[in-house]
Amino acid sequence: MRRSITITLMLIGAACVLLLAGGFPLMGAPAVYRSGAMMLLGLLAAVACAVAGWRIAAGERLRLLGGLICVFFACAGLAAVWQFGSQAVEMARLGGPMWFGAVGMGCTSIVGMLFTGLFGFFAKRAMHSRLWLAGAHWALVLIAAGAYLDYCGELRIPITMTAGSTEKLSEVRTADGTTLPLGFTLTVEQFEMTRYDTRSYTLHRFAQGRWQAVCPLPESAGTLTLPDGKQVKVAELRTAPGMPHPFLLLQGEAAQLIMQDVPPVREYKALCRVDTLYRGRPETRRVTIKVNEPLSCKGWMVYLMNYRDTATGTQVELLMRRAPGRLLALAGMVGLILCCAFWCWGHSTFTAPASKS
Amino acid sequence: MIYLLTSLALLLSAASALAAAWGTPPLARLLFRAGWLVALALFVANAMLAQAMPFGNMRHVLCFFPLVLLPAAAWVHHRTGANLTSHFAAAAAIALLGALCMPLQAAWRQMPALQSPWFAPHVTAYVLAYGLMAVATVPALRATSAHPQRMQVADAIVRLALPGMTFGLWSGALWADAAWGRYWAWDIKETWALLTWLIYVAYLHLPATTACFPYRKALLLLGFVAIIITFLVVNFLPATGSLHTYSM
Numbered sequence: 001m002r003r004s005i006t007i008t009l010m011l012i013g014a015a016c017v018l019l020l021a022g023g024f025p026l027m028g029a030p031a032v033y034r035s036g037a038m039m040l041l042g043l044l045a046a047v048a049c050a051v052a053g054w055r056i057a058a059g060e061r062l063r064l065l066g067g068l069i070c071v072f073f074a075c076a077g078l079a080a081v082w083q084f085g086s087q088a089v090e091m092a093r094l095g096g097p098m099w100f101g102a103v104g105m106g107c108t109s110i111v112g113m114l115f116t117g118l119f120g121f122f123a124k125r126a127m128h129s130r131l132w133l134a135g136a137h138w139a140l141v142l143i144a145a146g147a148y149l150d151y152c153g154e155l156r157i158p159i160t161m162t163a164g165s166t167e168k169l170s171e172v173r174t175a176d177g178t179t180l181p182l183g184f185t186l187t188v189e190q191f192e193m194t195r196y197d198t199r200s201y202t203l204h205r206f207a208q209g210r211w212q213a214v215c216p217l218p219e220s221a222g223t224l225t226l227p228d229g230k231q232v233k234v235a236e237l238r239t240a241p242g243m244p245h246p247f248l249l250l251q252g253e254a255a256q257l258i259m260q261d262v263p264p265v266r267e268y269k270a271l272c273r274v275d276t277l278y279r280g281r282p283e284t285r286r287v288t289i290k291v292n293e294p295l296s297c298k299g300w301m302v303y304l305m306n307y308r309d310t311a312t313g314t315q316v317e318l319l320m321r322r323a324p325g326r327l328l329a330l331a332g333m334v335g336l337i338l339c340c341a342f343w344c345w346g347h348s349t350f351t352a353p354a355s356k357s
Numbered sequence: 358m359i360y361l362l363t364s365l366a367l368l369l370s371a372a373s374a375l376a377a378a379w380g381t382p383p384l385a386r387l388l389f390r391a392g393w394l395v396a397l398a399l400f401v402a403n404a405m406l407a408q409a410m411p412f413g414n415m416r417h418v419l420c421f422f423p424l425v426l427l428p429a430a431a432w433v434h435h436r437t438g439a440n441l442t443s444h445f446a447a448a449a450a451i452a453l454l455g456a457l458c459m460p461l462q463a464a465w466r467q468m469p470a471l472q473s474p475w476f477a478p479h480v481t482a483y484v485l486a487y488g489l490m491a492v493a494t495v496p497a498l499r500a501t502s503a504h505p506q507r508m509q510v511a512d513a514i515v516r517l518a519l520p521g522m523t524f525g526l527w528s529g530a531l532w533a534d535a536a537w538g539r540y541w542a543w544d545i546k547e548t549w550a551l552l553t554w555l556i557y558v559a560y561l562h563l564p565a566t567t568a569c570f571p572y573r574k575a576l577l578l579l580g581f582v583a584i585i586i587t588f589l590v591v592n593f594l595p596a597t598g599s600l601h602t603y604s605m
Binding site: 008009012013015016019020022033147156264265266268290291293301305319321326333336340341 | 472516530532543552559
């Protein structure tokens with residue numbers, strides 16, 4: 001076996017051992033992931049990937065570079081289709097004057113499609129199986145570089161703000177007490193939470209000083225069936241002050257209660273106001289932050305993490321994040337997905353002898 | 358209704374595997390296709406019950422599993438010429454048997470973090486990749502150094518499945534970046550997914566020579582064990598504090 005392959009296998013083996021040490025379900029030590037051994041191994045793996053990519057592309061490095069640039073533009077076109085196409089659909093659904101915006105966004109997404117098609121074609125022509133493999137190795141280097149940058153310089157600051165108040169956030173305080181200006185002012189103007197309209201019921205029993213859930217109760221044609229076979233009509237359940245959901249206290253020796261469950265949360269979102277300066281002029285934006293849709297402004301990402309209902313109003317839990325290596329790592333991930341697919345699926349095939357079954 | 362469809366799809370898949378084993382491939386293919394149609398109906402029924410893409414819990418995923426196996430079998434046949442209907446049908450039957458043993462969870466609703474465009478492609482890619490990798494283990498088990506053709510079939514299946522696994526792993530990271538505010542959280546499920554991916558990457562680094570044959574075979578078996586741990590074992594362990602608890 002060639003020495004380079006042996007070294008690669010040793011590195012992968014060492015990574016597997018460390019991952020196993022941290023991720024072993026019962027006795028694992030997750031601290032191993034941020035240990036010096038893991039950092040060193042990651043660095044060695046990144047160097048090995050860079051060298052491997054360089055050697056695999058020997059003699060065709062310029063072609064690889066051209067191909068990767070084409071891949072980048074094709075991906076940029078795809079991103080434009082994704083972003084502006086979805087905005088076009090959203091605006092078209094609003095109707096009225098928003099149709100003009102929808103048409104504009106639609107035209108931009110068409111340009112994105114052209115970019116994807118054109119540069120995708122050139123990328124496919126420039127790259128072949130070996131170059132895709134080299135690209136996959138370099139994509140791993142990008143991921144590692146992004147991860148190391150984030151390890152050294154990522155800022156993650158949890159913030160709690162009251163929805164609907166005049167509370168404004170224009171700077172954040174890091175764990176070591178340093179105050180950092182955001183470059184914009186954030187206000188949570190409104191918070192909305194919706195629940196599914198499902199109805200389910202659970203039997204509760206009073207034991208050890210508190211009500212404990214016993215089992216869910218199946219409902220059929222407006223009737224609930226208890227574990228002992230007795231049937232109770234849903235219409236008999238009533239609400240009471242301090243009990244927002246209908247319930248029914250059952251007669252019998254043991255204190256038992258049927259209660260309608262709180263339906264699961266469908267969605268929650270925070271309507272935020274962002275005051276910032278655009279080319280020296282004040283600008284105000286109103287942005288809705290959802291769980292999968294963070295806000296990006298002046299190098300900061302604002303994530304909606306959770307919410308709490310308190311006596312003073314809804315407390316919205318946000319995460320302020322500044323990650324210098326994020327884009328590098330994400331570009332590496334997209335590159336790895338693409339290069340791996342083209343390498344594996346573009347690989348020369350063989351015909352195996354057909355078996356009986 | 359759901360259990361009836363699951364049972365029917367299970368019976369058809371098992372019958373297809375048996376028919377293939379008894380040397381009647383046309384009947385096996387017919388039964389496998391019929392089973393796939395029932396699995397499609399099961400998927401639609403699950404979607405109607407959940408009022409969303411039904412990938413939210415283990416039963417949903419196991420019900421979806423047979424749906425990707427027929428195209429995968431056709432794909433493998435097209436790429437390698439090998440007819441592995443019995444392997445794929447048996448894999449579908451095992452998955453449906455698992456689905457039958459799980460509670461219906463009719464009240465399941467998609468939580469906010471799962472409402473993302475990444476949800477369906479992420480789960481689909483993983484189900485497809487893990488299914489194919491599991492199937493690749495069978496020819497690898499039966500391969501010997503005197504008859505390495507079966508290992509070549511396994512090799513071709515791994516090459517078909519690895520991009521799916523890569524997409525599943527890294528699309529999960531892209532999704533996590535938007536939902537959790539970090540692309541890698543060292544969650545136990547994603548750690549095991551990375552470990553599984555690395556095992557298959559190591560397998561692909563080994564040259565297809567006679568000297569490396571036992572190592573390649575061992576790595577494929579190890580990869581299968583890692584899939585079982587990632588897909589099932591990690592979910593059922595207590596107090597792991599996983600961010601993937603909704604996939605139970």
